[in-house]
Amino acid sequence: MKYVFAIVDDNGAMRLVAKNITKRWMSQRADINGELIEFESGEAVLDWYQSERLKDQQTCYLFIMDYNMPGMNGLDTANALRGMSHSTLLRIYGFSAEYFLFQEENRSRKTAAAGVDLKSFNDFLAKTPIVPGEWPQKLDSFVEEWRHRMESVVLDR
Numbered sequence: 001m002k003y004v005f006a007i008v009d010d011n012g013a014m015r016l017v018a019k020n021i022t023k024r025w026m027s028q029r030a031d032i033n034g035e036l037i038e039f040e041s042g043e044a045v046l047d048w049y050q051s052e053r054l055k056d057q058q059t060c061y062l063f064i065m066d067y068n069m070p071g072m073n074g075l076d077t078a079n080a081l082r083g084m085s086h087s088t089l090l091r092i093y094g095f096s097a098e099y100f101l102f103q104e105e106n107r108s109r110k111t112a113a114a115g116v117d118l119k120s121f122n123d124f125l126a127k128t129p130i131v132p133g134e135w136p137q138k139l140d141s142f143v144e145e146w147r148h149r150m151e152s153v154v155l156d157r
Contacts, residue, residue: 001033001058001059001060001146001147001150002033002034002035002058002059002060003032003033003034003035003059003060003061003062003143003146004034004035004037004059004060004061004062005022005026005034005035005036005037005062005064005139006037006038006039006045006048006061006062006063006064007019007022007036007037007038007039007064008038008039008040008041008042008044008045008063008064008065008066008069008074008077008095009038009040009064009065009066009069009095010040010041010066010069010070011066012040014066014095014127015038015040017130018038018064018095019036019038021130021135022036022064022135022139023036025135025136025139028136029143032143041069041070041071041072042065042069042071042072042073042074042076042077042080043071043072045063045065045077045081046072046077046080046081046084049061049081049084049085050084058089059089060089060090060091060142060143060146061089061090061091062091062092062093062139062142063078063081063090063091063092063093064093064095064125065077065078065092065093065094065095065121066095066096066127067094067095067096067098068096068097068098074094074095074096075094075118075120075121078092078094078120078121079120081120082120089146089149091122091123091142091145092120092121092122093121093122093123093124093125093138094118094121094123094124094125095124095125095127096124096125096126096127097126097127097128123138125138
């Protein structure tokens with residue numbers, strides 16, 4: 001099974017930080033066949049995702065998506081990715097400095113006040129400050145979820 005980790009953020013410094021954390025995690029997981037890529041806009045990641053090489057149904061995608069980007073914001077991009085995807089092997093984590101607003105206990109207030117539906121995001125990661133240990137834990141959960149799903153599919157055949 002192949003994994004694609006896509007960092008989507010308009011801020012180059014934040015992309016670099018996210019990329020380095022993910023690279024470090026990947027280097028500690030010899031069992032991961034993964035590719036790490038980055039994009040500076042929602043439009044760029046959508047163009048990439050439409051390409052032919054992404055139609056492989058055996059690839060698991062994790063998009064770590066900045067919530068506040070100029071042009072197409074992270075939520076609109078996440079909604080568009082969901083609409084384009086023929087695969088259920090897709091997860092999108094919101095990545096924001098406003099992380100506290102996306103924590104479970106605050107989510108309903110935020111969404112009701114802004115008229116925003118955050119269901120296109122599977123989970124959220126703090127941008128500033130980056131919470132030590134949070135990234136590896138969530139990346140591990142992502143991989144284990146897909147391994148379990150793929151094992152279930154094989155056993156069902």
